[in-house]
Amino acid sequence: MTPGEPLIRWDWVASHATEIATRVGEHVELAAIAVFVGFVIAFLVSLLVLRFGRLEQAATFLTGTLYTIPSLALFALLVPYTGLTILTAEIGLVGYTLLILMRNIVGGVRGVPAEVTEAARGMGLTRAQILWRVELPLALPVIVAGLRIATITTIGLVTVTALIGQGGLGYLILLGIQLFFSTPLIVGAALSVALAVAADGALVLAQRKLTPWTKGARALPHAGLPPGT
Amino acid sequence: MPQRGATVVFENVSKRYEGGAVALDDLSFEVPAGAICALVGPSGGGKTTALKCVNRLVDPTSGRILVDGRDVMSVEPVSLRRGIGYVIQQVGLFPHWTVEQNVATVPALVGWPEARIRDRVRELLDLVGLDPVRYRDRYPAQLSGGERQRVGVARALAAEPPLMVMDEPFGAVDPIVRERLQDEFLRIHDRLGMTVLFVTHDIDEAIKMGAWVAVIQGGHLVQYASPADLLDRPANDFVARFVGADRGLKRLALIAVGDMELRKVPTVREGEPLAGSGRPADGDPYVLLLDAQGRPDGWVNVERVPGGTFTKGMADPSSPLFARTTRARDALSGLLVRGVRTGVVVDDEDRYLGVVALDDLISLLGRARA
Amino acid sequence: MTFLTSVAGWFADARHWQGTDGIPTRIAEHLELTALSVVVAAVIALPIGLYLGHTGRAAFLAINIANLGRALPSLAILAFALPVSFALGLGLGFWPTFMAMVPLAVPPILTNSFVAVRAVDRDTVEAARGMGMRELQVLRSVETPLGAPIILGGLRTATVNVIATATLGALVAGGGLGRYIVDGLALQEYERLFAGAVLVALLAIGTELGFGVLQRASRHTATVGREP
Numbered sequence: 001m002t003p004g005e006p007l008i009r010w011d012w013v014a015s016h017a018t019e020i021a022t023r024v025g026e027h028v029e030l031a032a033i034a035v036f037v038g039f040v041i042a043f044l045v046s047l048l049v050l051r052f053g054r055l056e057q058a059a060t061f062l063t064g065t066l067y068t069i070p071s072l073a074l075f076a077l078l079v080p081y082t083g084l085t086i087l088t089a090e091i092g093l094v095g096y097t098l099l100i101l102m103r104n105i106v107g108g109v110r111g112v113p114a115e116v117t118e119a120a121r122g123m124g125l126t127r128a129q130i131l132w133r134v135e136l137p138l139a140l141p142v143i144v145a146g147l148r149i150a151t152i153t154t155i156g157l158v159t160v161t162a163l164i165g166q167g168g169l170g171y172l173i174l175l176g177i178q179l180f181f182s183t184p185l186i187v188g189a190a191l192s193v194a195l196a197v198a199a200d201g202a203l204v205l206a207q208r209k210l211t212p213w214t215k216g217a218r219a220l221p222h223a224g225l226p227p228g229t
Numbered sequence: 230m231p232q233r234g235a236t237v238v239f240e241n242v243s244k245r246y247e248g249g250a251v252a253l254d255d256l257s258f259e260v261p262a263g264a265i266c267a268l269v270g271p272s273g274g275g276k277t278t279a280l281k282c283v284n285r286l287v288d289p290t291s292g293r294i295l296v297d298g299r300d301v302m303s304v305e306p307v308s309l310r311r312g313i314g315y316v317i318q319q320v321g322l323f324p325h326w327t328v329e330q331n332v333a334t335v336p337a338l339v340g341w342p343e344a345r346i347r348d349r350v351r352e353l354l355d356l357v358g359l360d361p362v363r364y365r366d367r368y369p370a371q372l373s374g375g376e377r378q379r380v381g382v383a384r385a386l387a388a389e390p391p392l393m394v395m396d397e398p399f400g401a402v403d404p405i406v407r408e409r410l411q412d413e414f415l416r417i418h419d420r421l422g423m424t425v426l427f428v429t430h431d432i433d434e435a436i437k438m439g440a441w442v443a444v445i446q447g448g449h450l451v452q453y454a455s456p457a458d459l460l461d462r463p464a465n466d467f468v469a470r471f472v473g474a475d476r477g478l479k480r481l482a483l484i485a486v487g488d489m490e491l492r493k494v495p496t497v498r499e500g501e502p503l504a505g506s507g508r509p510a511d512g513d514p515y516v517l518l519l520d521a522q523g524r525p526d527g528w529v530n531v532e533r534v535p536g537g538t539f540t541k542g543m544a545d546p547s548s549p550l551f552a553r554t555t556r557a558r559d560a561l562s563g564l565l566v567r568g569v570r571t572g573v574v575v576d577d578e579d580r581y582l583g584v585v586a587l588d589d590l591i592s593l594l595g596r597a598r599a
Numbered sequence: 600m601t602f603l604t605s606v607a608g609w610f611a612d613a614r615h616w617q618g619t620d621g622i623p624t625r626i627a628e629h630l631e632l633t634a635l636s637v638v639v640a641a642v643i644a645l646p647i648g649l650y651l652g653h654t655g656r657a658a659f660l661a662i663n664i665a666n667l668g669r670a671l672p673s674l675a676i677l678a679f680a681l682p683v684s685f686a687l688g689l690g691l692g693f694w695p696t697f698m699a700m701v702p703l704a705v706p707p708i709l710t711n712s713f714v715a716v717r718a719v720d721r722d723t724v725e726a727a728r729g730m731g732m733r734e735l736q737v738l739r740s741v742e743t744p745l746g747a748p749i750i751l752g753g754l755r756t757a758t759v760n761v762i763a764t765a766t767l768g769a770l771v772a773g774g775g776l777g778r779y780i781v782d783g784l785a786l787q788e789y790e791r792l793f794a795g796a797v798l799v800a801l802l803a804i805g806t807e808l809g810f811g812v813l814q815r816a817s818r819h820t821a822t823v824g825r826e827p
Contacts, residue, residue, distance in 0.1 A: 007682060068807045069800040070763030076780045076796035080602050080789040119321025122286055122394075123335055123384075124310030137325045149669065156672030160767070163784065173678045177770060182682045189675030196670040213325045213368040
């Protein structure tokens, strides 16, 4: 960052390759745990909200508040109680995912067309069967959309956890800030963006695999009955 | 695929909602096994509510509904529904399942073995006019409206239910498709013999499809009768208006020309001389020319070729031919449109049976009570 | 309970309310930075978003730019802004933070303005055109007022994001309430840390609620155009 210095010193990158790889690993680990735990909690809360509509307001208020509080502040509120540990980081990260995941799970299930659930009910599926065999599968696209947003956001937030002693790519960014050295800073930032894009892409592919019927919108030519049947 | 029908009895069924709204008021009627019963009436009049009481999507506040003698309230709703075929207007096919998986829904729920299910799906797709090989693995999004309705019917029939309950089943398709679906459904019903209760706002559909019609207005059963009785003797002004001012014409739709008393006219075969005196008794010079198989070619004027024989080229074909299954109403239309007074009725092999005159058809109209 | 009492004690201490590190000063710094960034971002993003929404162009970009913005971690943007700031001779503190926050605030404002205009009932817009309004008038008098709740939603998201990033600004020698958190961590003074976090949280929640009120107030009922 001193004028005259190149933005990236590739020799530094080469010599620190293992460290960079470790940081990427830490970053992925922190993010994966957060999204996974967040999804489990959000899923359970969503099931409750779908069953007992009155809970929705409270649930939205709580998850919404968690989401609004800036990440650094949220970690800071936890530190005096849970220390500069991975637990603090995970509590904060998980808290962030809850709102978007809950909104999308509940919204996705509610978005299933009414006639589909009516037909299912009239045909004799139990409530549990309707939820698991009809509503959740059909809600998958919306749920995965929520997962994508949650994952991308979490990957971004993991960088902040470096401030409370966790590793990840944020460590490199902080290093660059503290040493006035642009290379680790740019490498850390660029890799976290790349990681987010890769995760997003992977989720999109997974969704396509899991929902083969969504391709059907491009209909086959009606080789069957003539038009008007 | 022999199947039996269940009897359905409504006994003083009432449905009152909290706040006082009365959806059904003391409904009582019986549907015999294997019959098709149409529930008609104005929107919001309670017909859909009545239908939904049968498979317990709605529970009545008083009264009973007996299916094959058993009170539906004594059966657990889920198992009750698995034994009743349910079809709704928008079909509600499961978008994430193939046609096969959709049709197999209830059999799979009640635990049929896979092989039996697969055979059943094939059988049903054939029955509803969809080639199993081509349609089995398609998703609903790849089907047209008419195709979806057919799959919906197949799905409802999958577990061989003795009773089907349908809510405006053909309402969401255009009139041409609807007519075809109605005809095909009647054909399926002929084969399977299940009892059918269906809701429709279309009085023509009710008359065409139903052996029994229940007119429900404001939660009350206003009239329960056969279509002919409904048209001939509407119970009150409301029914008369609901049935439509063209009651007489609707009545004609129920009669086939083959069932009418047809007039006979003098006929002559191609290449043969006229029988008898060579001239029709009443002085009318026109005679119907038939070919060797007895199929009509058209009218010939005996005065033009006295004592001779006739060939097809001499015949005037202006009278339309009506299959004996043609509805009297369609025959009337046919004659009026062509501006002729006589139509020739033929059998399934197109052979002459008799003629029907405009006057005969018009007199049928008059028989419906005003 | 003892930790919270000591935090209360920190708040009670009069010294913490005076001077350059005092609570009022820090709040003011935070608000100034936030307001400035949001306004600049809005000046850039609103016209573009509204224009694209009105014409329907570049829909893919307009809709997805918010997603793109989400993928960029704020710490990373802040980090990128540092060398730029130095290259421009603007140093640490205010400028890198400001330069990081504007790009973070633009996406939600742009996407939401686009969506807001697109969501206005086409019939209403047609009616306006049919009455002889010019395109700009339609945008100004019909689409923007009817789209106001969603536009405000975008501003709300942007502002809350900026408040969050401004907190991080303390890492690059910026001011604002983030100072308490960063210093608290560095000096292991957990009362200061916690107090700063509480203040930031309250600021963010307050902003959310405030915008919520504004959004509700801006919602028009079904009767369009009560007065000219």
